[in-house]
Structure formats: C-alpha cells, structure tokens
Amino acid sequence: MTLLVGAVAYDEKVLSIWAGFRSWLRQHGLQIDYVxxxxxxxxxxxxxxxRIHVAWNxxxxxxxxxxxxxxxxxxxxxxxxRDTDQDLTSVIVARADAQLSAFDLNGKTVAVxxxxxxxxxxxxxxxxxxxxxxxxxxxxxxxxxxxLGLHGDHIGGEREAAAALLTGTADVACLLDATxxxxxxxxxxxxxxxxxxxxxxxxxxxxxxxxDTAPARLVDxxxxxxxxxxxxxxxxxxxLDLEGLRAWRPGRDTRYGALxxxxxxxxxxxxxxxxxxADYEP
Amino acid sequence: xxxxxxxxxxxxxxxxxxxxxxxxHVLAQVRPGGRVAVTGSHPALTADxxxxxxxxxxxxxxxxxxxxxxxxxxxxxxxxxxxxxxxxERAGGPAPGQRVSEPSARWGLAARGALVxxxxxxxxxxxxxxxxxxxxxxxxxxAQAAAAQWDPAxxxxxxxxxxxxxxxxxxxxxxxxxxxxxxxxxxxxxxRFLTRIHPHFREVVQLLAVQAADEARxxxxxxxxxxxSGRPLGTSTVSGRVSLFTLLSEPDFSLASFLxxxxxxxxxxxxxxxxxxxxxxxxxxxxxxxxxxxxARHVAFGVAHLEHQAKVDTGLLPRxxxxxxxxxxxxxxxSGLNEDVFDALVLLAAGSWDPAAIASGFAAVRxxxxxxxxxxxxxxxxxxxxxxxxxxxxxxxxxxxx
Numbered sequence: 277m278t279l280l281v282g283a284v285a286y287d288e289k290v291l292s293i294w295a296g297f298r299s300w301l302r303q304h305g306l307q308i309d310y311v312x313x314x315x316x317x318x319x320x321x322x323x324x325x326x327r328i329h330v331a332w333n334x335x336x337x338x339x340x341x342x343x344x345x346x347x348x349x350x351x352x353x354x355x356x357x358r359d360t361d362q363d364l365t366s367v368i369v370a371r372a373d374a375q376l377s378a379f380d381l382n383g384k385t386v387a388v389x390x391x392x393x394x395x396x397x398x399x400x401x402x403x404x405x406x407x408x409x410x411x412x413x414x415x416x417x418x419x420x421x422x423x424l425g426l427h428g429d430h431i432g433g434e435r436e437a438a439a440a441l442l443t444g445t446a447d448v449a450c451l452l453d454a455t456x457x458x459x460x461x462x463x464x465x466x467x468x469x470x471x472x473x474x475x476x477x478x479x480x481x482x483x484x485x486x487x488d489t490a491p492a493r494l495v496d497x498x499x500x501x502x503x504x505x506x507x508x509x510x511x512x513x514x515x516l517d518l519e520g521l522r523a524w525r526p527g528r529d530t531r532y533g534a535l536x537x538x539x540x541x542x543x544x545x546x547x548x549x550x551x552x553x554a555d556y557e558p
Numbered sequence: 559x560x561x562x563x564x565x566x567x568x569x570x571x572x573x574x575x576x577x578x579x580x581x582x583h584v585l586a587q588v589r590p591g592g593r594v595a596v597t598g599s600h601p602a603l604t605a606d607x608x609x610x611x612x613x614x615x616x617x618x619x620x621x622x623x624x625x626x627x628x629x630x631x632x633x634x635x636x637x638x639x640x641x642x643x644x645x646x647e648r649a650g651g652p653a654p655g656q657r658v659s660e661p662s663a664r665w666g667l668a669a670r671g672a673l674v675x676x677x678x679x680x681x682x683x684x685x686x687x688x689x690x691x692x693x694x695x696x697x698x699x700x701a702q703a704a705a706a707q708w709d710p711a712x713x714x715x716x717x718x719x720x721x722x723x724x725x726x727x728x729x730x731x732x733x734x735x736x737x738x739x740x741x742x743x744x745x746x747x748x749x750r751f752l753t754r755i756h757p758h759f760r761e762v763v764q765l766l767a768v769q770a771a772d773e774a775r776x777x778x779x780x781x782x783x784x785x786x787s788g789r790p791l792g793t794s795t796v797s798g799r800v801s802l803f804t805l806l807s808e809p810d811f812s813l814a815s816f817l818x819x820x821x822x823x824x825x826x827x828x829x830x831x832x833x834x835x836x837x838x839x840x841x842x843x844x845x846x847x848x849x850x851x852x853x854a855r856h857v858a859f860g861v862a863h864l865e866h867q868a869k870v871d872t873g874l875l876p877r878x879x880x881x882x883x884x885x886x887x888x889x890x891x892x893s894g895l896n897e898d899v900f901d902a903l904v905l906l907a908a909g910s911w912d913p914a915a916i917a918s919g920f921a922a923v924r925x926x927x928x929x930x931x932x933x934x935x936x937x938x939x940x941x942x943x944x945x946x947x948x949x950x951x952x953x954x955x956x957x958x959x960x
Contacts, residue, residue: 360612367605453609456602460574467575472602507615508641510677522615522638 278307279494282319282331285312286429289518296515300505306497315425315558316392317551320485324348324549329490330355330498334427335394335481335535336544344549345487354483354527355499360520363478363531366400367456369470370448371441378448378474379408385416387437387446391556392544393428394535395481396437400450402538403476418446425558431455438464448473480531499526564588568598573606581607581633585616588635596631607631614639645676654697654761659688661758670758685811686756689870693862696761703768703855708848710779718840720786725911726838729902732792733833734784736899737849738777739794740826740960743802744856745773747818751811765859772852779845786841792902797892801958804885812867812874813881819860820937821882822960823853825930829959832926836906861937868942875942879951886954894957930959 283294294310301308311328313319316337323331324344333341341352368386370376376384381404389396397419404415418440422432434455441449442465451459453475459465484502486495502524505512516522539545544553566584571577577600584594596607604620608631611618615638621629650658652671666681668674685691693699722730748766755763784791805822808814830850837843868874900923905911908919931952938948 359615363608363612365605365608367602369602453605454613457573457606457609460572460602460606461578463574465574467572470602472605475605506641507638508644510645510675513642513677520613522636522641 277491277494278309279330279491279498280328281308281310281498282313282323282328283310284316284319284332284334284426284429285314286423286426293515293518296518300512300515301498301501304501306494306501308498316427317425317558320344323352323485323487324350326487326489330484330486330495333483333485334429335479335483335532336392336398336427336539338483338485338529339532339536339539340545340549341485342549343545343547347548351488352485353488354529355486355495356502356524356527357480357483358519358521359523359525361481361483362525362528364395364481365453365478366395366403366450366476367453367472368400368404368448368450368474369441369456370473371444372469372471374447374471376447376473378404381408381448382414383416384447385418385445387418387440387449388420389428389433389437389450390421390424390426390430391419391553392424392426392558393433394479394538395452396428396434396450396455398538398542398544399476399479399534402534402541403474405541407474424556431458435459435464442469477534478531479534480528483527483529563592563594565595565597568596568600568603570599572600572602573610577603577606578610581610585633585635585639590635590637590640592635594633594635595629596633597628598630604630607633611636642675643673646673647676648672649674650758654694657688657692657758661686661756663756665756665758667757670760683756684754685751686758688759689867690811691755691759691762691863693762693859693866695862696759696765696859699855699859699862700761700765700768703765703772703852706851706855707768707771708775710775710782713848714779714782714844715840716782716786720839720841722787722838723910726905726909727787727789728792729905730838730842731784731787731789732898732902733906734780735792735794736798736896737780738784739798740802740822741773741776741780743805743960744818744823745770745777747806747814748773750806751814754811762863769852769856769859772856776845776849776852779848783841783845793896793898795893795896795898797889797894798896798899798958800892801889801956802960804888804956805960808881808885810881812864813877815860816864816878817881817885818960819856820864820941821934821955823856823860824933824937825955825959826853827857828926828930828933832903832922832929833906836909836922838906838909857937861940864941878941879943879947882951882954885956889956889958895959 283290298308298310316334319331320337320341322328324341345352368378388401391397420433420436423430434451437449438459440446505524507513507516507522546552564584566580568577568580588594608618608620611633615636617634617636619632621627621631649665649668649672650656650670663680663682664678665674749770752763752766757763805817808817827850830846830853833846834843837846903923904919907922908915934952934955935948938951939945
C-alpha cells in the first residue's frame with residue numbers, strides 16, 4: 277500500500293523537495309506518493325475526507341483540521357514538525373524615529389500580511405488586542421493579501437507590509453521574527469531604521485498532520501524515517517536545506533493556543549471548521 | 559545546564575549590520591553543547607538572535623529582560639553546522655605537485671586544495687585522470703604563455719613602409735588565407751577539450767585557454783596582414799577543409815592533441831620560420847615570428863603531455879600510429895595541399911617570376927617540406943617511436959601541413 281502525502285505548492289521548490297523525499301523514502305522501504313495542492317483549504321478538506329493520509333500543514337490548516345475532524349467524529353494528530361517550526365515569534369515593528377508604544381496604537385495604521393497568515397496577521401493582531409488597554413485599540417488594518425490560501429507561506433505579503441511601513445503608509449508592521457531578520461539582512465530595512473515595539477510569546481508553526489483513518493503502520497514508518505534523517509547525510513542535507521530544517525522533531529500540539537484564539541477572534545473558521553472569514557477566497 | 563564558557567558583547571550592532579558574524583565567530587570556538595551568553599544594546603537583538611539560531615539549529619533562550627540582567631540571549635551551540643562538514647575532504651593541495659591522479663567527480667569546480675562538502679551533483683568530466691591530460695611541464699608553460707602575451711595593436715609595425723610588388727602581395731595574401739583557416743581549427747580544438755578536463759588539472763585548462771587565445775590573436779594578425787593592401791583574399795579548397803575536418807572530428811584528447819600539436823603545429827613551426835625568412839615586408843615577418851613563438855609552446859605541451867602519458871600507457875604509441883593511418887586513409891581521395899598555397903610559397907621564396915628565381919623558390923619549398931618531415935620524425939622519436947617507425951608515420955601526415 278502507498279502512503280499519500282499532501283503538500284501545498286507555495287513555491288516551485290516544493291516539487292524538488294517532495295520528489296527528493298519520495299525518492300529517499302522509497303529507497304528506505306516506504307512507498308509514498310505526494311499530492312500537490314494549490315492551497316491549504318483544499319488539502320485539509322481532503323485529509324479529513326481521507327483522500328490523503330498525511331498532510332504537510334500550515335498551523336492555520338492544523339487548527340481547521342482539528343475542527344473539521346472533531347465535527348466528523350474523527351481525529352488528527354501532529355506526527356512531526358521541523359526544528360524550525362518550534363517556538364517562533366512575531367514582532368511588531370515601527371520606524372525607529374516614531375514615538376509609539378505597542379500598548380497604545382489607537383488610531384494607528386497596522387500593516388499586516390495576508391488575511392490567512394498566522395505569523396504576520398492573525399497572531400500579532402490578537403496579541404495587540406490582548407495586550408492593549410480595554411476595550412482594545414482602534415486599529416486601522418492594512419492587509420496585504422498576497423496569494424490567499426497559502427496561509428502566509430508566500431513572503432510577499434510581509435514584504436508589502438514592510439514596504440508600507442518604510443514609506444509611511446503604515447505606522448507599524450507585523451512580521452515573523454525570521455522575516456524581520458531577513459529584511460534587515462538583505463538591506464530592505466536600513467541599519468537603525470526599524471525598532472521592535474513588541475514580540476509575541478513563542479508559538480509553533482507547521483506540522484505533518486495524520487488523520488486517524490490512515491494506515492497506522494505506514495504513518496508510523498513515515499514518521500520514524502523522517503525523524504531518522506540526519507543533517508550529516510550528504511544525500512539528505514540538500515533536501516533539509518531546501519525545506520528549511522536541520523532536524524525533524526516529534527510533533528506537538530501544545531503551542532497552537534494563541535492561533536486558535538486568534539481564529540476565533542477574527543471569526544476565521546467556526547467551531548466545525550467551516551470557513552467563516554469574510555472575503556476569503558483562496 | 560551546561561557551563562557558560564563564552565560571552566559575546568555585540569555592542570550596539572544589529573543583525574542587519576553584521577552582528578551575526580560575531581555570534582558565528584564565537585560559536586565556532588565553542589564545542590557543540592557549549593553555551594554563549596550574548597549581550598548588546600541593539601533593540602531587536604533578542605528577537606534576531608532567537609530567529610537566527612532557530613534557522614541554524616542552535617538552541618537559544620531569551621534573557622530575563624530584567625534591567626540588572628545584561629544577558630539578552632543564551633545560545634547553545636548545536637550540532638548541525640559540524641554535521642555539514644562531516645566527511646568533507648580536501649581536493650588535493652593547491653600546488654601542482656599536490657594534485658591527485660584521479661580527482662573525484664564530486665569536487666566539481668572546487669579550487670584544488672579546497673575543503674569540499676560531501677554531496678551535491680556529480681560533475682562528470684571525460685578527462686578526469688592525470689595520464690589523460692597532465693604534463694609536468696604544464697605549470698611552467700602556462701606561466702611562460704601568460705608572460706608572453708603580445709598586443710596585436712602594438713607588437714606588429716602596421717605603419718611600416720610597405721612596398722610589395724602586386725604578384726608577391728597576392729602570394730602573401732594566399733598564404734595568409736591558408737593560415738587563417740588553419741588557425742580557426744587550432745582555436746576550436748583546445749577550446750572544445752578544455753571544458754571536458756577536470757578543473758583539478760587547472761594548469762592544463764589554463765594552458766589550453768591561453769592556447770585558444772593565442773590562436774585568436776593569430777587569426778587577427780593574419781587577417782589584418784591579408785587586408786593590408788585592400789585586395790581580395792585567396793582561395794580555400796575542399797581538400798584543405800576535409801583535412802581540418804578530420805582533425806576536429808577526433809574525439810580523443812590525446813589523439814587530437816597529437817594530430818594538432820605534435821604533427822600539425824609542429825609542421826607549422828617550419829612554415830612560420832619559412833615565412834619569417836622569405837617575408838617581403840616587415841609586417842609579414844613580424845606576424846610569422848610572433849605566431850612562431852606561441853606555436854612552439856603549443857608543440858612543447860603536446861609533446862610533454864604525450865611523453866607523460868606514454869610512460870604510463872603502453873598502448874598509446876600504437877593508438878597514435880593508427881590515428882595517423884586512419885586519417886591518411888580518410889584523406890587519400892583528396893588532393894592535398896591547395897595548389898595556390900604551394901605556388902604562393904614558391905613565389906615568396908623566389909621573389910619574382912624570373913625562371914632561375916622560381917627554380918630556387920621551388921627548391922626552398924622542397925626544403926621546407928623536408929624540414930617539416932624531419933621535425934615530425936624528431937618529435938615522434940621523442941615520444942618513443944623507433945626511428946624507422948617515426949619516419950613512416952611522419953610520411954603519412956596530411957599534405958595540408960595542419
């Protein structure tokens with residue numbers, strides 16, 4: 277029997293990654309095929325419907341998957357994740373010369389990423405609402421909906437948010453910590469131009485989600501093989517570099533609380549996993 | 559918790575200004591598992607350290623953020639960076655004597671002597687064994703070649719007084735037309751092979767690159783000399799082109815460099831010396847002399863490489879012989895050297911259409927052919943052919959000279 281693994285083709289490199297994983301896994305005795313999806317909503321619906329066995333999920337798709345599965349009397353579990361999926365943070369940044377506090381952004385314009393980006397929209401906005409004085413700030417949200425359905429995997433939305441901050445269209449911008457580092461490193465943010473106003477508590481990002489109807493033996497073997505991939509192996513290392521990890525870690529589901537709360541605050545999905553966000557069409 | 563064994567103060571430098579280099583530098587001095595305390599005053603420091611370390615597999619924790627606690631982040635050196643270099647190997651050493659005889663296809667374009675990460679694509683070079691390409695003389699010849707590059711614009715007295723009779727000028731142009739055609743072949747052939755040689759043998763690649771550049775300059779100066787009087791160029795015959803075609807179609811590097819450098823360019827040394835001697839003008843004499851210097855180097859490399867190879871490959875000499883025989887066979891139906899070229903050489907040596915002068919010029923060209931023949935015999939003997947066999951092979955060489 278062949279294990280069917282879903283992945284979202286957010287970039288051309290996804291094909292190289294999964295062709296490489298498939299070849300490596302087959303060499304190690306596991307028959308897998310991958311199915312590439314144009315967006316996470318289609319993929320998670322197919323996972324819960326049992327059309328694929330495992331899905332390489334965004335954190336937002338994980339939240340939806342839990343709800344969809346629960347509503348159908350099924351269960352999903354986080355099989356594994358990358359080391360780089362653990363303990364991410366988002367930062368709220370401003371121009372260095374702006375007299376601003378993260379706790380008082382009333383009337384200010386906040387540049388965010390795409391509507392479905394956990395790191396550049398949902399989690400940082402929820403954080404701002406929670407940490408501000410009641411009844412919460414009256415924020416003007418400037419969204420950058422680059423490629424909806426990719427859940428912020430495409431960095432374009434964050435780049436546009438950063439540009440809005442630099443040009444003065446926005447007062448602050450919400451970014452993944454690694455994106456902030458990248459933009460400083462590539463010169464988008466000139467030295468000394470940007471100040472970090474606030475940083476969210478850590479949260480987890482993607483995970484390899486399995487549905488309980490999937491063949492357990494194959495799912496377990498898939499998890500064992502990936503966990504055994506070593507960065508010291510020159511055959512595997514280019515794949516890990518492409519996928520952005522040094523080691524796979526056992527999955528955990530304990531650091532998605534901030535995102536689940538944000539989803540509810542935004543009304544992004546309902547409790548049964550239906551999409552309820554306005555004008556969200558992947 | 560492990561002991562802190564290092565501290566790095568990043569001052570007010572941020573990660574967009576190079577702070578990560580400082581952190582990387584200190585981590586390189588700590589054993590995997592060792593901890594580094596990071597201090598500094600850049601506002602984004604903690605967030606940046608955490609994001610940077612996560613991507614590189616170094617576990618990190620934020621500092622306490624208490625004013626009295628100056629440590630902004632604690633970083634533990636992870637293992638993955640050292641994993642990257644597990645099994646890495648040196649691609650020989652930088653000096654020519656530190657080369658290896660069979661460099662790995664995995665080394666690709668890495669500098670000789672570099673530490674090469676394992677993995678990556680296989681760069682398959684057809685010529686990847688020392689005996690296929692190497693000559694101990696190659697580094698020295700390359701250095702000589704690089705030092706001997708001349709500028710066609712200034713090395714030739716293009717403005718010198720020019721008073722060549724029309725008929726002699728036509729002969730010069732015919733010879734130049736022939737030389738250009740042959741030098742095109744001599745440019746293409748090394749250029750074609752240098753992409754197939756493992757870059758580990760870099761002096762050989764460099765030498766062939768300069769050889770191709772030499773030929774480019776020869777083509778330029780011969781073309782310029784041909785155009786000097788504004789007359790049309792001479793003729794190109796089918797037999798000449800067929801001869802060069804059989805040279806270019808030889809797929810084996812050693813056999814091709816035997817045909818080109820040892821036999822062809824070797825014969826051209828005699829031809830260029832002949833032109834130097836009988837040139838009717840300063841420009842012709844100079845271009846012949848300059849080309850002769852370069853060609854002598856090409857011949858030296860060809861001979862040195864084949865001498866080197868013949869020592870380790872006892873089957874080489876019979877292969878060289880059969881290559882010449884094969885080519886001779888292929889050219890047996892052609893008419894040999896372009897008659898116009900032969901006649902032009904006679905007229906150049908004669909200096910006029912006076913019958914006695916022509917007889918003398920004819921004898922000079924026969925001497926030239928004899929000189930080419932004995933030059934080939936000498937080089938063939940140096941490669942290890944017995945004198946009798948060397949003479950036989952020399953006689954089978956193409957009548958087209960190249």
